[in-house]
Amino acid sequence: MKTELNGHSGCGLKLFKQYNTVYVKKSSKEIEYNERLKAQCKKQKEYKADKLKVVSVLREGYANGLFYFDMEYISGITLAEYMRNISLSEIQNLTNLLMEHHSRRNFYDRQAKKIFLKKIKEIEQKIDLTNSSIKEAVKILEEYDWSYVIHSNCHGDFTLENMIMANNSIYLIDFLDSFYDSWQIDFAKMLQDIELYWHYRNEKEIDINLALRLLILKENLIDRVLEMDEGEHLLETIYHILLLNVLRIFPYTKEEKTWIFLIAKLDYVKNIIIKKDWL
Amino acid sequence: MKTLIVPCAGKSSRFPGMKPKYLLTYPDGKLMVEKAIEGIELRDFDRIIITIVKEHEEMYDARIILEQIFGNQSKFEIVVLDSFTSSQSETIALTLDKAKVEGEFWVKDSDNYVKAPIGEANAIVGLNIGTYDHEINRLGTKSFLIVNEQKNIVDIIEKKITSQYICIGVYGFEDTSVFMDAYMKLSKEKNGMGEIYISHVVSYLIGRKICVFKYIEANEYEDWGTVEDWKIVQKKHASYIVNLDGVLVHNRSKYGIMNWDSEFITIDSNVERLKMLSDEGAQIIITSTRDESQRDRICELLKQNGILVHQLILGCNFSPQIVINDFSASNQYPSCSAVSIPRNGNLKDYI
Numbered sequence: 144m145k146t147e148l149n150g151h152s153g154c155g156l157k158l159f160k161q162y163n164t165v166y167v168k169k170s171s172k173e174i175e176y177n178e179r180l181k182a183q184c185k186k187q188k189e190y191k192a193d194k195l196k197v198v199s200v201l202r203e204g205y206a207n208g209l210f211y212f213d214m215e216y217i218s219g220i221t222l223a224e225y226m227r228n229i230s231l232s233e234i235q236n237l238t239n240l241l242m243e244h245h246s247r248r249n250f251y252d253r254q255a256k257k258i259f260l261k262k263i264k265e266i267e268q269k270i271d272l273t274n275s276s277i278k279e280a281v282k283i284l285e286e287y288d289w290s291y292v293i294h295s296n297c298h299g300d301f302t303l304e305n306m307i308m309a310n311n312s313i314y315l316i317d318f319l320d321s322f323y324d325s326w327q328i329d330f331a332k333m334l335q336d337i338e339l340y341w342h343y344r345n346e347k348e349i350d351i352n353l354a355l356r357l358l359i360l361k362e363n364l365i366d367r368v369l370e371m372d373e374g375e376h377l378l379e380t381i382y383h384i385l386l387l388n389v390l391r392i393f394p395y396t397k398e399e400k401t402w403i404f405l406i407a408k409l410d411y412v413k414n415i416i417i418k419k420d421w422l
Numbered sequence: 423m424k425t426l427i428v429p430c431a432g433k434s435s436r437f438p439g440m441k442p443k444y445l446l447t448y449p450d451g452k453l454m455v456e457k458a459i460e461g462i463e464l465r466d467f468d469r470i471i472i473t474i475v476k477e478h479e480e481m482y483d484a485r486i487i488l489e490q491i492f493g494n495q496s497k498f499e500i501v502v503l504d505s506f507t508s509s510q511s512e513t514i515a516l517t518l519d520k521a522k523v524e525g526e527f528w529v530k531d532s533d534n535y536v537k538a539p540i541g542e543a544n545a546i547v548g549l550n551i552g553t554y555d556h557e558i559n560r561l562g563t564k565s566f567l568i569v570n571e572q573k574n575i576v577d578i579i580e581k582k583i584t585s586q587y588i589c590i591g592v593y594g595f596e597d598t599s600v601f602m603d604a605y606m607k608l609s610k611e612k613n614g615m616g617e618i619y620i621s622h623v624v625s626y627l628i629g630r631k632i633c634v635f636k637y638i639e640a641n642e643y644e645d646w647g648t649v650e651d652w653k654i655v656q657k658k659h660a661s662y663i664v665n666l667d668g669v670l671v672h673n674r675s676k677y678g679i680m681n682w683d684s685e686f687i688t689i690d691s692n693v694e695r696l697k698m699l700s701d702e703g704a705q706i707i708i709t710s711t712r713d714e715s716q717r718d719r720i721c722e723l724l725k726q727n728g729i730l731v732h733q734l735i736l737g738c739n740f741s742p743q744i745v746i747n748d749f750s751a752s753n754q755y756p757s758c759s760a761v762s763i764p765r766n767g768n769l770k771d772y773i
Contacts, residue, residue, distance in 0.1 A: 230576060230577045231576065231577045231625060234629050235631060340613070349613075350580075351615070352579055354613065354615060355615075356629070358608075359630055362630060411612060414612075
C-alpha cells in the first residue's frame with residue numbers, strides 16, 4: 144500500500160505499509176537532485192540532538208537512477224498547527240526544548256563573513272534591485288560585519304512545519320543542506336514562522352489565540368538569546384539572517400499577494416534591525 | 423489602596439440608536455452601570471472610578487447622572503476621556519494614568535451583573551457553566567478559562583468552547599505596573615494585535631510567567647452585552663397585568679350560588695405558569711372586579727401558590743382592559759401587548 148504525502152522540497156514523498164510497518168519514502172525526482180538529497184539524508188542520520196528527536200533513516204538506495212531513503216513514520220501534528228492550541232503554561236517547556244537545540248555555544252567563525260557576503264551577492268543577481276525596500280535590505284546586509292556568527296549543528300530548514308509533535312516530543316524532519324551551518328540560521332528560520340507568520344501567510348486573519356502564543360514563544364526565545372554572552376550581538380546576527388531569508392524567497396515568488404507580503408516583512412525586519420527593537 | 427474601575431468609554435455599537443448602554447434603565451429603575459456594580463462588595467474598595475467619554479458627558483449628561491447616583495459616596499470618582507478608545511484595555515490604561523491609580527485594582531465590565539466574593543488580586547472572576555443553571559447567551563463569544571486543581575488559571579482560550587469556566591469581565595491586578603507593562607507591550611506589538619481585550623493582557627502575563635491568576639467563582643451572573651441580551655432581561659422582568667377570575671381561578675360573579683365568597687377553584691396550569699414567570703423576575707399585577715372585602719382571601723390564595731404579587735388592584739370595571747405604554751429605542755415597539763384567553767382557558771397556549 145502506498146499513499147502520496149504533501150511535501151515542499153520538490154522531492155517525492157510517499158507513505159508505505161509493508162507487513163505491519165509504516166514508513167515514508169523520500170525520493171529524488173531528477174538525477175540532478177540526487178546529491179542534494181543524499182546530503183540531506185546524511186545530515187538526518189548524523190544529526191545530534193539531546194531532547195529533540197530525529198526521525199530515523201531506515202534504509203537508502205537508488206531506484207531507476209534516483210536516490211531515495213526510507214524513514215520511520217511519525218504520527219503527529221506539525222508545531223505550526225500545535226501552536227494554535229498549545230497551553231499557555233506549556234510554552235515555557237517548548238521554549239526550553241527549542242533552546243536546547245540553539246544554545247550550544249561554539250566560537251565565532253572568522254570565515255563566516257566571506258560566506259555570507261558571497262551568498263548576498265548570489266541573491267543580488269536574482270532579485271529586483273530597483274525596488275527601494277529590497278535595495279535597502281541588501282545594503283543593510285552588505286554593510287553588516289557578520290562577526291558574531293557561530294558555526295554549529297544546523298537543521299537547515301528549521302520551520303515550524305518541519306517539527307512534528309508526537310508522544311510529548313518534537314521530531315525533526317526535512318533536513319536541508321544549508322549554505323552555512325549555524326544554530327543562528329535555524330533560529331532565524333523559526334522566527335520566519337513565529338514572528339513573520341510565513342507559514343500562516345494565506346490565512347485571512349491570524350487568530351488572536353495563535354498570535355498571543357506565537358508572541359509569547361518569540362519573547363521567551365529572544366530572552367534566552369539575550370541571556371547568552373554577547374546575546375545582543377547574536378540576536379542582531381539572527382535578525383540579519385532573517386532579513387536574508389526573506390530576500391531569498393523573492394526569486395521564487397510568482398503571486399503578487401506573496402510579493403506584497405514579503406515586502407511588508409522585509410520592511411518589518413529592517414525596522415527591527417535599525418531600531419534594535421528585539422522585544 | 424484598592425481601586426475598582428468600571429470602564430464606560432466604548433461606543434455601545436451593539437446597542438444601535440440608543441443612548442450609551444450604561445445609562446439604560448434596568449427594569450427595576452436602576453441604571454445599567456448602577457446594576458453592574460450592585461453584586462460587588464464596594465466596601466472592599468478605597469476608590470471607585472467610572473470612566474466615560476466627553477461626548478457622553480456633553481450629549482447625555484452622563485457626569486450629572488452618575489453624580490446623582492453615586493455622588494453621596496466620597497470614594498466615587500468620574501474620569502472623562504477626550505475620545506472613544508479602541509479597546510477596554512486602552513480605557514483602563516488611560517484611567518490608571520489619568521486618575522493616578524496605584525496598587526491593586528479591579529476592573530468590572532459595565533454591561534453585566536456579577537455577584538462574587540472579590541478576594542485578592544491577581545484573579546479573574548469566572549462562571550462554571552457546568553453547574554450554573556441559567557442559560558448563557560452567545561457562549562461562543564466568551565473567553566474560556568482553563569483552571570487547575572489549585573484554582574490557578576493556566577490558560578485562556580478566546581471564543582472556543584474549551585472548558586466549563588468562562589470569563590465574565592471581572593479582573594483583579596495586584597499592581598498597576600503589572601497591567602501597564604503588559605498592555606504597553608501588546609499595544610506596541612509590531613505585528614499588531616487588533617483590539618486588545620483585558621483577557622489578552624492576562625494571557626500574556628500568564629504565558630510569560632509574570633503572574634499567577636487565581637480563579638474566583640461567581641455566584642450570580644446576568645449578561646447585557648448586546649441589545650438582544652438586554653431585551654431578554656426586559657422580557658424576563660416584564661410587568662404582567664393579570665385578571666384573577668377566568669385566568670387564575672374559575673370565573674365567579676358577585677351573585678348566584680357560586681359567587682365571590684365560594685371556595686376558589688384554581689386553574690392550576692395557569693397558576694403554575696404565572697409562578698414560573700414570577701420566579702424568573704416578572705412583575706405580577708393582579709386585577710379584579712372583586713371589591714376590597716376580597717383582598718385578604720386573594721392575597722392568601724396567591725401567597726399559598728407562591729406568586730409574588732407587586733400590586734393587587736380591586737374594584738376594576740367589568741369591561742375590556744387596555745394597556746397604554748410609550749415605545750422608544752430603549753423600550754422598543756411593541757412596548758406593550760395584550761392576551762385575551764377564553765374564560766378559564768389555558769394560558770400556556772398564549773404565553
